[in-house]
Amino acid sequence: MNDVVLTGDRPTGPLHLGHYFGSLANRVMLQDKFPMYVLIADYQVITDRDVPGEIRRHTTGLLLDYLAVGIDPAKATIFQHSAIPELNQLMLPFLSLVSVSELRRNPTVKDEIAHSSQSAVSGLMFTYPVHQAADILFCKGTLVPVGKDQLPHVEVTRLVARRFNERYGPVFPLPEAMMGEQPLLKGLDGGKMSKSRGNAIALSATEDETAALIRKAVTDSERLITFDEERRPGVSNLLTLAGLCLGRSPRELADEIGDGGAATLKRVTTEAVNEFLRPIRRRRAEYSEADVRQILAEGNARARERAVLTLDEAQTAMGF
Template sequence: MDHVVLTGDRPTGPLHLGHYFGTLANRVALQDSHTMYVLIADYQVITDRDLPGEIQRNITELLLDYLAIGLDPARVTIFQHSAVPELNQLLLPFLSLVSVAELQRNPTVKDEIAHSSQQAVSGLMFTYPVHQAADILFCKGTLVPVGKDQLPHVEVARLVARRFNERYGPVFPVPEAMMGVRPLLKGLDGGKMSKSRGNAVHLSATEDETAALIRKARTDAERLITYDEERRPEVANLLTLGGLCLGRSPESIAEEIGDGGAAALKRLVTEAVNEFLRPIRKRRREHTEADVRQVLREGNERARERAIVILDEVRAAMGF
């Protein structure tokens, strides 16, 4: 079966190494063997905030990140949520297939509501999983690369696809989740790696910015460097980051550093990260904002052509 992959990001800030090792590297690998749609989910920015922020700048930076890591617009359809109105028209029939109680039980929505900056929960936040179902099914997506926290959203898309097919006839494939196998990177402060917390190495960071961030990373007072996730999580996280960039196990790096202490660990990780990012930085410099606009224009056109066909199928199946 030739899988259709749907993946993407909200344009809320620069992508970082956590994104790269968590999802982006996998996208680059999948683009050679699968039909792939990469969504810039600009409408979804306002699910948990009142204003979208510097939305156009963030979209440009996001696309530059995509091109820098090696996503090929000739093989991958990169498109903008708001540029495909037919996709969003799927939301109405899809909402009719899901109960309020089912939306209330969604654990990912509960967590996102708890961490929202909004004073009151918007209807858009509440129906977020159904929006994601439309994102997945507008292109008849069959494979959705996700982390564990996003699995409930894929379950909603599966539910919507099954119920639509049962009620109106077979239109949609039932998508499958594709779980990542990479270790989870924490932020350099020991917390969750985040765009907004200043604890992540951005893909667009300079060598000096990278060095400064790693220099401030938390470690501990023990001089002998060992890999122990439970007892020494901050040291283990730096070893994991270095290992991912070098293609080595964190244990082997710890053994190499030995009693060199935190300074030697940070020096090795800084060199590893900067070496890893060097070709990504080079590719980023090769692209202009005009390139970005062209890529987005062509991707939006392709995505919209696909969405028009699917929406026509949906209307026909429903008897409209």
């Protein structure tokens, strides 16, 4: 069977450099090799918040981020959760294949609960990994480009696929996770880089916004710049970020900066990031809102066609 790539994001805000090096760069490369589905997971926005917020604006922004980094709608099918009811129907039989204790132990769910804005944990939060299993398996996805924090969800998908096949017959492949160049890039405050934590450089950030964010990044008081992730995490994170944007070793950059201190380090990092983002900003400006609506409508139609076939196959296997 030929490989199929499934990947995506929740439309909760702009994508950032952590997304690019953790997953987006892989997607751009993979779209030339395999059929690829890119999910705008709008239904999953309500897993950890009481209201979806500006979901239409964020959906448009997310699609523009995809286009800006080089995802080609002629090669990849970009679609929304809410437009594919057959995909969500798969979640019901999948839920019968996992236990509550298995869902409760999922480390990614634990982390999301810890940072949730809800006063109480919803049932949808616990079923989040199973919803993602439906996302991956509706298109018979076999390759899933992810960051390190999403690996447990791919394991849940493999578990669901294996148990479905054992119970009802061979319908679903067992997908494999694909790690990006830098699976977990830390935020500018030293924590996990996240849209919701205000510590990330958005792909859509202007040059001035980028410079302001890097100026506020956590470093230390030592003047000599060295790469030491354990002892100097803030300094090392900026060196890593600059190195990724320049395609160079962070230790080599540290040697060049030498005793230039945090000010020089931040200047070098700012220049590297802005140079890296310039072509992305240019591509983003090429698309209109009408382009976005057309691309999404066409992607939704292709994804739903695939989902109808898979749901029919699964229901037939189950005896419905």
